[in-house]
Amino acid sequence: MAGIIIYNISTAQFCDKVMLMMSSASNVDFTFDSFGKYVGGITQNGVSQLKVTVDNSLTNNPDCRWNLFIYIDNSSNPVTPTDEWEAINTHTSTGAIPKINQLQIRVRNRCNTSMTGSSFFNANVLPGQPIILISNTGITIPAGSCTANVNGPGTYTHNYDEYTFDIDYRLAPGLSLKSGMYQLRLKYLLTEAP
Amino acid sequence: MKKSILTLAVLAGMASTAFAQLKDEKDVTITMDLQPILQLNMSTPNQLDFVFDDINKYYAGITRYAATILKISSTVNWDLYAIGTSNGNVGAGFWDQQIKYGTGGSGGANNHLPLSLLELRQGQANNNATAATGAFKDYSAVFPPVASPSGSNSLYTDPASAGTPPTAAHKYIAGHSGTTATGADAVAGGSYLTAGGLTSDYYYAIDYRILPGLPAVFPMAFAADGTTKQDLVSANGAGSYAQPGVYTMNVQYILLEDQ
Numbered sequence: 001m002a003g004i005i006i007y008n009i010s011t012a013q014f015c016d017k018v019m020l021m022m023s024s025a026s027n028v029d030f031t032f033d034s035f036g037k038y039v040g041g042i043t044q045n046g047v048s049q050l051k052v053t054v055d056n057s058l059t060n061n062p063d064c065r066w067n068l069f070i071y072i073d074n075s076s077n078p079v080t081p082t083d084e085w086e087a088i089n090t091h092t093s094t095g096a097i098p099k100i101n102q103l104q105i106r107v108r109n110r111c112n113t114s115m116t117g118s119s120f121f122n123a124n125v126l127p128g129q130p131i132i133l134i135s136n137t138g139i140t141i142p143a144g145s146c147t148a149n150v151n152g153p154g155t156y157t158h159n160y161d162e163y164t165f166d167i168d169y170r171l172a173p174g175l176s177l178k179s180g181m182y183q184l185r186l187k188y189l190l191t192e193a194p
Numbered sequence: 195m196k197k198s199i200l201t202l203a204v205l206a207g208m209a210s211t212a213f214a215q216l217k218d219e220k221d222v223t224i225t226m227d228l229q230p231i232l233q234l235n236m237s238t239p240n241q242l243d244f245v246f247d248d249i250n251k252y253y254a255g256i257t258r259y260a261a262t263i264l265k266i267s268s269t270v271n272w273d274l275y276a277i278g279t280s281n282g283n284v285g286a287g288f289w290d291q292q293i294k295y296g297t298g299g300s301g302g303a304n305n306h307l308p309l310s311l312l313e314l315r316q317g318q319a320n321n322n323a324t325a326a327t328g329a330f331k332d333y334s335a336v337f338p339p340v341a342s343p344s345g346s347n348s349l350y351t352d353p354a355s356a357g358t359p360p361t362a363a364h365k366y367i368a369g370h371s372g373t374t375a376t377g378a379d380a381v382a383g384g385s386y387l388t389a390g391g392l393t394s395d396y397y398y399a400i401d402y403r404i405l406p407g408l409p410a411v412f413p414m415a416f417a418a419d420g421t422t423k424q425d426l427v428s429a430n431g432a433g434s435y436a437q438p439g440v441y442t443m444n445v446q447y448i449l450l451e452d453q
Contacts, residue, residue, distance in 0.1 A: 022220035031227045035267040175383035179230035189219040
């Protein structure tokens with residue numbers, strides 16, 4: 001029976017509900033068909049919007065906190081190197097396959113709660129490694145604080161500026177890449193803090 | 195037996211109260227379509243006229259400096275060459291004769307003017323042609339003096355008029371025949387907009403010269419190899435000279451991906 005008790009503790013739940021809503025096209029397409037786009041890049045602002053709801057109104061557990069991560073996946077094609085975009089097809093024999101870190105992301109809300117700041121950053125991670133937007137520091141920063149890393153219970157309906165995230169994407173490939181069609185999958189993961 | 199049943203019941207009860215970590219996730223797929231771009235911007239008059247109406251023009255020729263400006267932007271490795279073409283109304287590989295003056299002369303008068311009599315000079319040397327094997331890798335040499343005929347600047351032509359690209363033994367403006375590597379026979383992707391303008395590998399000012407000589411045998415006409423003479427005497431025998439008239443031809447600049 002003692003073993004059963006330990007098992008029960010290890011799966012303790014701190015929040016009653018976590019919910020991530022996203023308004024976005026399922027595909028975000030970047031088409032580089034002019035020299036200006038290659039050199040100047042393409043920015044797509046507000047393409048994805050995340051809305052977070054984390055609720056503990058039933059249990060009122062003070063340890064209810066949440067994390068928000070981005071994971072990047074390029075592994076649909078098993079031969080894709082870990083740091084490169086997945087090549088769907090290529091048009092030329094010369095040039096380099098784009099690296100994952102050439103994707104630039106910006107995460108915005110009015111309170112700048114994301115740990116990534118309010119500027120574009122390069123997705124300098126490998127598949128399986130998280131980009132941390134809201135991290136688990138062990139400290140609850142309650143809704144309404146309007147500061148970085150707000151991670152307490154709350155919802156976008158009450159605290160829009162902290163629980164809504166506008167996602168911008170930017171790509172500036174330059175002129176050294178191999179022409180072709182490439183793909184990445186971004187997974188936005190909302191979890192309660194363990 | 196009763197104890198076992200009780201244990202199972204408790205286990206079942208505890209399992210029903212076990213919670214997983216709450217999660218929610220959403221996915222976005224990002225697609226990047228890098229379309230190959232080869233862009234050749236050319237500023238030039240639609241027609242370049244060379245009018246030989248003075249004896250000095252026959253002797254010294256007519257040079258049109260920087261009559262054509264070539265500007266390249268490319269996202270892929272590339273080559274650039276020029277090729278002379280015509281409709282071939284007097285024969286493949288020769289200027290088209292639009293009209294002849296009078297009776298067209300007598301004796302050795304000949305209307306078969308080789309396309310290669312047109313000379314080009316590019317303002318910037320071909321810096322990506324170490325794999326070239328011919329006598330002249332490009333058109334960067336100064337126009338040779340009248341007294342020293344050379345094929346260093348004679349325009350590449352395909353004798354069969356099939357538009358066949360030049361080989362490693364012929365002239366390219368930039369890059370060269372083959373797919374070895376950038377520097378050897380290809381220019382890397384780039385643009386005149388970002389690569390340093392007038393002195394870069396992406397910007398070429400092209401001069402033209404026609405030197406008839408006197409008699410008008412066009413001593414600077416050489417075959418694609420740059421060494422085989424095609425002047426009218428070499429091609430047709432002593433006493434040959436150009437039949438007076440109006441002739442036309444076309445120069446094509448071909449920008450192609452090095453693959």
